[in-house]
Amino acid sequence: MILVVDVGNTRIKAAVFEGAILLEIFVFTKIELEKNIKNILNKFQKVAHLVVSSVGDVEKQSFLAFDSVLNICFVSNEDPFPFQNRYSTPKTLGIDRMVLAAGAVFQFPSQNRLVIDAGTCITYDFIDHQNNYLGGAITPGLRLRYESLHNYTAKLPLLALKSPKELIGNSTSNSIHSGVVNGLVYEIDGFITEYSTRYSNFIIILTGGDTDFLAKRLKNTIFANSNFLLESLNQTFQYKIKND
Ligand SMILES: Nc1ncnc2c1ncn2[C@@H]1O[C@H](COP(=O)(O)OP(=O)(O)OP(=O)(O)O)[C@@H](O)[C@H]1O
Ligand SMILES: CC(C)(CO)[C@@H](O)C(=O)NCCC(=O)O
Numbered sequence: 001m002i003l004v005v006d007v008g009n010t011r012i013k014a015a016v017f018e019g020a021i022l023l024e025i026f027v028f029t030k031i032e033l034e035k036n037i038k039n040i041l042n043k044f045q046k047v048a049h050l051v052v053s054s055v056g057d058v059e060k061q062s063f064l065a066f067d068s069v070l071n072i073c074f075v076s077n078e079d080p081f082p083f084q085n086r087y088s089t090p091k092t093l094g095i096d097r098m099v100l101a102a103g104a105v106f107q108f109p110s111q112n113r114l115v116i117d118a119g120t121c122i123t124y125d126f127i128d129h130q131n132n133y134l135g136g137a138i139t140p141g142l143r144l145r146y147e148s149l150h151n152y153t154a155k156l157p158l159l160a161l162k163s164p165k166e167l168i169g170n171s172t173s174n175s176i177h178s179g180v181v182n183g184l185v186y187e188i189d190g191f192i193t194e195y196s197t198r199y200s201n202f203i204i205i206l207t208g209g210d211t212d213f214l215a216k217r218l219k220n221t222i223f224a225n226s227n228f229l230l231e232s233l234n235q236t237f238q239y240k241i242k243n244d
């Protein structure tokens, strides 16, 4: 059994895999990291490998307590990946984006793929059918948009995510909801349209904490899978064992 851990900028998501089968998912914060891992290991005593991908401020040392009982793999840009990295700054490419790109190659072979991860930030990653990772875009996520409007103005309240009923917001709240939610939906649809002018065929994978909220609002046909990063992390580890 393998325990994979995705350390994002807001939350930590973990999952136990038996082969390709995802047995259970856990979501927690950085402060509760050690306690949660302990509980997971208690529940799943057959876990032998701990595989971590971190874009947050959780380093390898945070898992030192488990070093004697588990094989720990902290996934890095130096590991083997199933694509050619054409990013001009490969060392600064987020490890979550690399793992997502790997998952896209494993799950959708020989196709052009656009991966959209709607988390703290929204990332767009394009991997062509010859497995060249080309790059994409980074924009603020849904929650970050609500928070920035509040944090960088005097008058705008901090609102919780809500679906706008109207395009034309008729109040402060409705203007913010329309701006944040419609704005992001137009952004995603707009990116997809622009990619379509360059690539006649590509599949779209949507993942991240806002997957379900966004999936039903988009014009285009997408594969929505909020566990895509966890699944990809499991596959990236299997690939590393075979190729190291
Ligand atoms: N309990 C929650 N806490 C925080 N965000 C949540 C929660 N439930 C849903 N969300 C949504 O998920 C988004 C954050 O996504 P996610 O949890 O994937 O981010 P993350 O942990 O920082 O991961 P990453 O850094 O990989 O994006 C927010 O925009 C928010 O709307
Ligand atoms: C963009 C985020 C924050 C998304 O989690 C992460 O992938 C990251 O820190 N990336 C580094 C910059 C880059 O990917 O080019």
Ligand SMILES: [K+]
Residues within 6 Å of the ligand: 117, 118, 119, 120, 121, 122, 123, 208
């Ligand atoms: K993200």
